Amino acid sequence: MGKREEMIKAIKQLMTQPERIRNMGIAAHIDHGKTTLSDNLLAGAGMISEELAGKQLVLDFDEQEQARGITINAANVSMIHEYEGEKYLINLIDTPGHVDFGGDVTRAMRAIDGAIIVVDAVEGVMPQTETVLRQALREYVKPVLFINKVDRLIKELKLTPQQMQERFIKVITDVNRLIRRYAPPEFRSKWLVKVEDGSVAFGSAYYNWALSVPYMRKTGVSFKDIIDLTNAGDLKALRKKAPLHVVVLDMVVRHLPNPLQAQKYRIPHLWRGEIESDVGQAMLSCDPNGKMAMVVTKIIIDKHAGEVATGRVWSGTVKTGQEVHLITAKRKARIQQVGIYMGPERINMEAVPAGNIVAVTGLRDAMAGETVSEEQIEPFEALHYTSEPVVTVAIEAKNVKDLPRLIEALRQLAKEDPTLHVKIDEETGQHLLSGMGELHLEVKLVHLKEQWGVDVDVSEPIVVYRESITKTSPIIEGKSPNKHNRFYIVVEPMPDEIYQAIREGEIPEGKPKDPKAVAKKLAELGMDYDIARGIVDIYNGNMFLDNTKGIQYLNEVMDLLVDGFHQAMDEGPLAREPVMKVIVRLVDAKIHEDNVHRGPAQIYPAIRTAIHCAMMKANPVLYEPYQKVIINVPYEYMGSVSREMNQRRGQLIDMKQEGEVMIIISEAPVAEMFGFAGAIRGATSGRALWSTEHAGFKRVPNELAINIIRQIRQRKGLDPNPPTEKDICPQQ
Structure with a gap:
């Protein structure tokens, strides 16, 4: 029996013993060494040869990933590890650290029970580390910590053991601060990571060694041995004395839960x-x-x-x-x-x-x-994605005969990646592809060409804006075309605390399964409880409330009202862009007794027009998506980076020095960030390392908003002039 067959046989036996299974993931900021760690774990478990590990990047098995050197798809691998004489089945899911692929991370978290959080010892805890840790804790995934690239502290920064210890303590303190902030209340103290119990390990994924306190106790290997071997350049002895896969997988078996738990x-x-x-x-x-x-x-x-x-x-x-x-x-x-x-x-x-x-x-x-x-059951909670699609490109097949293939390809892409939105523009017949950033879309377009062989013309990227309001409207009447149904509504801006709770998943989107619990949560966040009790639906960060009393036939049309509310939120009155942070309250209604007179053709326009008219009377405004931009650059390029960010309406948030390197954190509108990769490379002679992440939406300054609205309307084939109240509100 060959080694592979033995492996499969062992996996089959362990699959039926849940106490011996660990479903785990590895999550980190981009380039902190996650995929290298995964590969060396696989090599240690005998899944790939040691020489190739780290170069082979087994989990980066999409050709594009190897070319870009970043992980794009979360791949899954099963392997076997022996701990204290017992065999364990470890299912490992590798997740991307690049923010444009954050959707994959969210989905992978659903499948796993524990995660190794990888932090670069030189850079420390970075914004994306916080994002992935927050996602893990939100899905009740228990973390352990691996501090990577310790070899750089020894060789490049030449730190003393004392200074190294200070570095580690800072990383551990930062990670625990995040666990305290984001962990479910019952696990806030239980899940803190500690050096003493071995829920923290440190090492070098690239050079294939690691240490933890339990391992040092067991084997007598000391940190001094590691420093001496690193300085002597004896990598073989290092790997032998402190093998990465043993230390890290021991930590996984000891500290991460099995499925039964x-x-x-x-x-x-x-x-x-x-x-x-x-x-x-x-x-x-x-x-x-x-x-x-x-x-x-x-x-x-x-x-x-x-x-x-x-x-x-x-x-x-x-x-x-x-x-x-x-x-x-x-x-x-x-x-x-x-x-x-x-x-x-x-x-x-x-x-x-x-x-x-x-x-x-x-x-x-x-x-x-x-x-x-097997049988009809309630679905699992909808997955929460930390970013949302903010960049759109219009695509057309170069060759008309490729159109059916293009449609099928887009359908598949949207299935593989729900953070990608595909829509057909009814006016132009173009396919609109929306993603989380320039890189996300670029990768998908290469996919189209290479996997499906479809050549496409791609428009310049377009930013997806949001519409909202800043005031509360008066009561607005919406009449159905046949005048038999009337709905009276008020719109008001949603407080930030409530919007945040929806974005964070504390208040679930959709129709609440427990309206009382949602109302209680809304009241805690400052909404009047009597109003909050009317909660009917939450949609894309907007809310529909029924605050009427004893209206006949209202229940029969409620589903239609919710559909109409969705339509009004999908396309706002200013530029037909999606709406955010709006509360719509139904305060009164008169409904025809005969259901023939209250079908969709009557109800939809009544509620949609009323909502849009109310928004026009509540000071409608435009919001634009922002990106957080994290740039690591040698000190002498500081000025060039600042100039580059200023030209893009960027705001500096933080700046810190790590050795020779400056870490500059700023925020800038997505609309200003196109072509940034080439520009920053030019400005810093290719020395800058940078990553971005979604930073929410901010209001567009009034002096820019009018022009942007004009451009969007023109692009959509509408009258370019921004609408007035008169255009939207029916004349009574």
């Missing part, structure tokens, strides 16, 4: 259904004999097998030929192949039980985030 506290927070039901109990106890339920976290297109859906099995067992429900898509499907991953290779299995990460084919209508189950 994790599902007890994760399921009640991730799943909306009745915990006392059979399937609820089966998920709590990770029961392989219960009804099957899983969540799809990623869809990839395999040249041979078609669509492969990867996901976490919460209860029951996934089997070949199983009939399943796709809860959100409201479709049925039949599972064809069932398997697991070993690196980029998918190994077929007959069945995969609860507590594992599975790869299946046959779920043609599933998207990432889909709940798949």
Whole structure:
């Protein structure tokens, strides 16, 4: 029996013992060494050869990723590790650290129970570290810490052991500060990372060594030994004395929970259904004999097998030929192949039980985030993405005969990556592709050409703006075209605290499953409880409330009103851009008794016009997306960087010096950031390292807003002049 067969046999045995499974991820700021760590863990576990590890980047198996040197897709691998004489199955999900791919991180967090947070010892905790840690804690994922690139402290910065210790303490303190801030209350102190208990390890992923206090106690290897070997350049001896995979995977087995432990506290927070039901109990106890339920976290297109859906099995067992429900898509499907991953290779299995990460084919209508189950159950909470699509390009097939292929390709891209929005512009017939940034879209367009062979013309990137209001409107009447139905509404600006709570996922989007709990939360954030009790729907950071009393037939038209509210929020009155931070309150209504006179054709225009008219009377304003820009640059280029940012309406937020390097953190409008990569390279002779992340929306200064509204309207084929109240509000 070859080594590979032995490996598969061992994995099959361990899959059925949940106490021996660890589902974990590795998350970090870009370039802090995450993929190198993953590869060397795989090498240590015998999945790839040691010489290649770190160069091979097994998890970066998309050709584009290797060319760019950043991880774009979260890949999944199963491997085996022996700890204190017992074997363990470790399912590792690699996630991207580049902000444009933040959606992948969010989805990967759903599948795992624990995460190694990697921090560069030289740079320390960076903004993206905070983002990934916050996402992990929000999904009830327990962290441990690996401080990487310690070799640079020894060789480049030539720090003394005392100075190094100070460095480590600072990183650990910063990480624990974030855990205290973002962890669920019951885990705030339990999940803090500590050097003494081995929930912190430090080392060099590139040179393949690591240390932790338990390992030092067990083997007698000291930090001084490591410094001496590093200075002597004896890398082989280093790897032998303190092998990275042993130290790090020991930490994983010791400190990260198994599925039996994790599902007890994760399921009640991730799943909306009745915990006392059979399937609820089966998920709590990770029961392989219960009804099957899983969540799809990623869809990839395999040249041979078609669509492969990867996901976490919460209860029951996934089997070949199983009939399943796709809860959100409201479709049925039949599972064809069932398997697991070993690196980029998918190994077929007959069945995969609860507590594992599975790869299946046959779920043609599933998207990432889909709940798949044997019977109809409540879906899992919608996944929260930390960024939202803010840049759009219009694309057309160069060759008309490629159009069907382009449509199919876009459909697949949107399925693989729900943070990508695809829309057809009814007026121009162009396909609009919206993503989280320039790089995100660039990667997807290369994908189109290379995987699908479709040549496209791409417009200049366009920024997605938002519309909002700054005042409360008077009561506005909206009449249906037949004059038989009247709705009276008020719009008001949403307080920042409430908007933040929605963005952070503390208040879930959609129709609240527990309106009382949501009302209570809104009251805590300052809303009048009697008003908050009317909560009907939350949509893209806007809110619809029913504050009427005893209106006949209102229940019959409520779904139509919510649809009309969605339509009004999708396209605001100023420039038909999406709306944010608006509260719409229905305060009175008169509704025709005969349902023939109160169908969609009557209700939609009534509510939509009323909302838009009210917004025009509430001082409508335009918001634009901002990016946080983090630039590492040698001291002498400081001036060039500042000038470059000033030209782009950038605001300096923070500046700190680390050795010879300055770290400059600023914020700038996304609209001003196109072409930044080339410009900053030129300004710093290619010496700048930089990354960006979404920094929310800020109001556009009035003197710029008029022109921007004109440009957007012109692009959409509308009258370029910004509308007035008269244009939007029907004459009474």
